[in-house]
Amino acid sequence: MGGRDISQSIYNLKNVLVSHTGLLGRELEKIVAEKWIDDIKHAVDSENIEHSSIACNWLTAKENNKKAFDMFRKRSADGKYPSVGIALHSFAIGGGEIFPINLANCLWKTGVPVILISCGMQKEDPRIRSLVNPDVPCLSLDSYAQLSQVTNDYNIKVIHSHHAMIDLATARAIETGKMDAGLVITLHGMYEALDAPRRRMLVKSVSPYTDYFAYIADKNLEPFEEAGIQIDKRFTKIPNGLPSGGGMAVERQKLGIGADDFVLCLVSRAIWEKGWKEAVEAVRLANQWSTVAIHLILVGDGEAYDGLKNIKDSHIHCVGAQNNTRQYLMASDMGFLPSKYAGESFPLSLIDSFMCGKPVLASALGEIPEMVKTESGAAGYTFPLTEKGAVPVRKLARAIVRIAEDPKRYQRMCKVAQKVAERYDIQKVAEQYIGLYSEAAKQEKAKKRPNVKILISCHKPSVAIRSTVLQPIQVGAVFSEQKYADMLHDDEGDQISYLNKSYCELTAQYWAWKNLKADYYGFFHYRRYLSFSEKSYPEDRYGNVYEPFLLDNQHFTRQIMDRYGWTDQNIQHVMMKYDIVTVKRRVVGAEDGIRSKSVKAVQPYTVREQYAAAPYLKEEDLLRTLEIIKERSPEYYQDAMEYLNGRTAYYCNMFVCRADIFQEYCEWLFPILKEFCERTDMSQYNDQKLRTPGHIAERLWGVYFTRIRRNGRYKVKELQSVVFSHTEPEQKTTRKVLVSMMKLVHQITA
Structure with a gap:
């Protein structure tokens, strides 16, 4: 059973329980949570595939598959670094996917034997797939349950997981002896976005078999504290990272934007929780008050894009999903993220803004306030949500106007943003992960199975x-x-x-x-x-x-x-x-x-x-x-x-x-x-x-x-x-x- 099958199974179970038993609230959530955990464990327990059934052809160049995997084996044999399998949900839009792709690219360039493993839990997005360095060996699986087979076939020493379901599947494989590898988990904010019963069961199932947790925001630790898990040396705070450099900017003129206009750019999955509707409302309101024309570029694909793409407003530009989002950030004055998403932790789109030398305007969720803050000033402006978790549109509009009409303040933010970008250089982040991999590989979790x-x-x-x-x-x-x-x-x-x-x-x-x-x-x-x-x-x-x-x-x-x-x-x-x-x-x-x-x-x-x-x-x-x-x-x-x-x-x-x-x-x-x-x-x-x-x-x-x-x-x-x-x-x-x-x-x- 794959990730999509389990999600459908959970949906059906909820409907049956509600309609036939009248269960609601915590009782229903607990039953559904147990079903979710059990289905994932069963998928791992029942998986018994041959390596030949795995599709190993996810390399962009025509005939470089064998070359890439031969290099992986050569590096593994050299022993300078432990072999690593970076497991992601799928080649789809999201920080839990884009960050590991960039990390894998950097690790490969550094000389680490790494395989990028897509667990096929969502339909592949070719734009995201194109971000992978053609030299990096990749595998695309039918299910995360096949991870144990891949790990054993390629003698992978450490699995680095970036999704809760993969975390649980890997932990289960280690628990039952199907996999003898270290486990490093990066917490991207998914745990705290789950309902309480599922969150507690997940944490208690995963924690005993994980060597290191890398968390990107302090709030990522809350589910573990809630479950009574001691926050010890296994937990390490490591920021997200991206490659440095901004690149070429798209021409403003092609978008109908003037050279002196003030431009905000929102790059994210196009879901309403990321604040797309509020962004439009705030920019419209700001234009009523500002002496400077203010524009909004919306980059991303999804339900929010579908709902706004036909909007009739010369100041709003819906460009959809793009292979190169930085060209739009380079053409803008500020990165923008008025998010109300509960799982928001360490948005990559803000790092992208910093890499382009642009300050950011964002809601104060997760680690965002710390991302912006420095000793020499702020690389942008953050605002709190209301008590009900809503975006304060009128206050946000006023903040936009103040920044747009104060060039000196804006320039100070730009200088700080350029310095902040150095923190999040993917090379520095990769060095920290290499240290975790080396330690995880040393752990004797997979000690000899007793007779x-x-x-x-x-x-x-x-x-x-x-x-x-x-x-x-x-x-x-x-x-x-x-x-x-x-x-x-x-x-x-x-x-x-x-x-x-x-x-x-x-x-x-x-x-x-x-x-x-x-x-x-x-x-x-x-x-x-x-x-x-x-x-x-x-x-x-x-x-x-x-x-x-x-x-x-x-x-x-x-x-x-x-x-x-x-x-x-x-x-x-x-x-x-x-x-x-x-x-x-x-x-x-x-x-x-x-x-x-x-x-x-x-x-x-x-x-x-x-x-x-x-x-x-x-x-x-x-x-x-x-x-x-x-x-x-x-x-x-x-x-x-x-x-x-x-x-x-x-x-x-x-x-x-x-x-x-x-x-x-x-x-x-x-x-x-x-x-x-x-x-x-x-x-x-x-x-x-x-x-x-x-x-x-x-x-x-x-x-x-x-x-x-x-x-x-x-x-x-x-x-x-x-x-x-x-x-x-x-x-x-x-x-x-x-x-x-x-x-x-x-x-x-x-």
């Missing part, structure tokens, strides 16, 4: 999620006449498969301990998995997320893996943040096994009471285990008493933990179980009671994890348990019906 192995215990033929990380293992294989295909087997190597009838899934843990090499070890069951999703799903009365089926179907598997975060990259990413993850603890209750014994029907129960009341379990076995712990590991006895007398439990022996922790746990657990079996006469136990060591181990994991939490040495997280009702390879119901039922469950629990 995570999660074994899924299967005692019978079952459908299971299979990947490099998730690997089914047949337990009790020594007793089986059939070895299940595509599974590990617990009767190979150093093993205790023969103890499976009493140790249950612990034979898989023992096998992993003795035979498997990994950075992280984890254990699921054939019907139970831990959810690695960022989302929290509704739970049944047993504290589980219910799924009716697990099907041996590629489409189904992909969908279920995306829903619960079971991709290898996501699991690895989560484990890079934590030392241990385990099942979410829950309050012990009657549904956990207390049914018929002499415990009063009062909730909640202690873990010990629950064990004592459970069918087929004997409290004396649990007490015997406590005695063994007291003898063998007295340092654990306090934790054991605390856990067993507590009212919350960790069920099912499901966890993923670091290798050293797993080693320590196994060295503690298995000797205790061995001692228990040696001291306990289980010759009269039926099949259910023979599983006592497995049940005890379930409580011992709770004891061990309680100690881990109490010590506070490790980063831990509790995850939801997902339970599949049916995992049989051959379902009686047709797959079509099962998939339909699964979709219905997901709709209900979404």
Whole structure:
């Protein structure tokens, strides 16, 4: 899904929610914001393209594509500068597009290996595309989701993003391990222009994976402060910049403007928020009061141009979009920007004016007052908006007249403007960004992905999620006449498969301990998995997320893996943040096994009471285990008493933990179980009671994890348990019906 598709999806969602639910205000905004964030993340997560499908032919010269990319690779190999991918929304009008184009041109001239990447989120404007130096290698993508593929194919070390959706897409690619690159984001004012829920979600999603934020106006920091993000050394104030020099002026006579007339020039996207209507009104009013003829040149394309292009006024000149806007600024006396746009930060059109030696007249938004201000005076005049955010047209008209009728004041402004232009020379700005790129490339954000192995215990033929990380293992294989295909087997190597009838899934843990090499070890069951999703799903009365089926179907598997975060990259990413993850603890209750014994029907129960009341379990076995712990590991006895007398439990022996922790746990657990079996006469136990060591181990994991939490040495997280009702390879119901039922469950629990 591309940027335009997501925008349409959001528009449709708003209409549906308003018309069918009546949701309004903050509640509606929050739902729409979540949809926007999720759609972008999903687009990145589901992208899996081949490089050959990317159009790499966006160079103006006929056959210099290969030459440009060969030079990029040569510079990258030299290693003087890190390779950089400058990602922009599209080749369309806007400061977030024009600035990165000029920056890329300057970086290339400096010797930096840079690729200019258009994410195709808007139809290309040939005039903007023509601003790119023909020698700069360019790529045009179908979607920002393809950025990770481009980054990997060209071994790009740093992505420099200039649009909020690209920021989020790049951060998501880094988060999920699809991209191993540094991330530099320039804040052009889009964040603060978003609604509050979308703004907060965006900031919190992007911030953890960004090496540096370059902000151009102090107000760009407000969304981060609002979200509680610390403004630290990652945030650097860098101005916008443009190439120096003004060029030739268009002839005033061709526009019907006299040599002695005073001319204002407004260059911007032709949207009403940029003040086009107010500019016309102010100039008309100024002409009524002024002794000097005042003209207005409007340069740009869009709805405001369409609304004004046929205006009948000899003082107003709508020239539309132009390849060379500076020729009109050179023909003018002042740059003009009476903007009321909420996202206004550091307008490039004002820098263009300074580069032409012209002062500016602009609304006091964003960084504009600071752009104009110097120690030796002002390079123009700024005015505040009204309390309601409107342009004060009459006051603006008076300001125009005062400047037009005071040549000495105007000349002083011109001299200051020439000095101000030096601040915004693109070469100086580029040098600051080169410093950020070098630092970002040094960051070890993309540290080696850990080798995570999660074994899924299967005692019978079952459908299971299979990947490099998730690997089914047949337990009790020594007793089986059939070895299940595509599974590990617990009767190979150093093993205790023969103890499976009493140790249950612990034979898989023992096998992993003795035979498997990994950075992280984890254990699921054939019907139970831990959810690695960022989302929290509704739970049944047993504290589980219910799924009716697990099907041996590629489409189904992909969908279920995306829903619960079971991709290898996501699991690895989560484990890079934590030392241990385990099942979410829950309050012990009657549904956990207390049914018929002499415990009063009062909730909640202690873990010990629950064990004592459970069918087929004997409290004396649990007490015997406590005695063994007291003898063998007295340092654990306090934790054991605390856990067993507590009212919350960790069920099912499901966890993923670091290798050293797993080693320590196994060295503690298995000797205790061995001692228990040696001291306990289980010759009269039926099949259910023979599983006592497995049940005890379930409580011992709770004891061990309680100690881990109490010590506070490790980063831990509790995850939801997902339970599949049916995992049989051959379902009686047709797959079509099962998939339909699964979709219905997901709709209900979404």
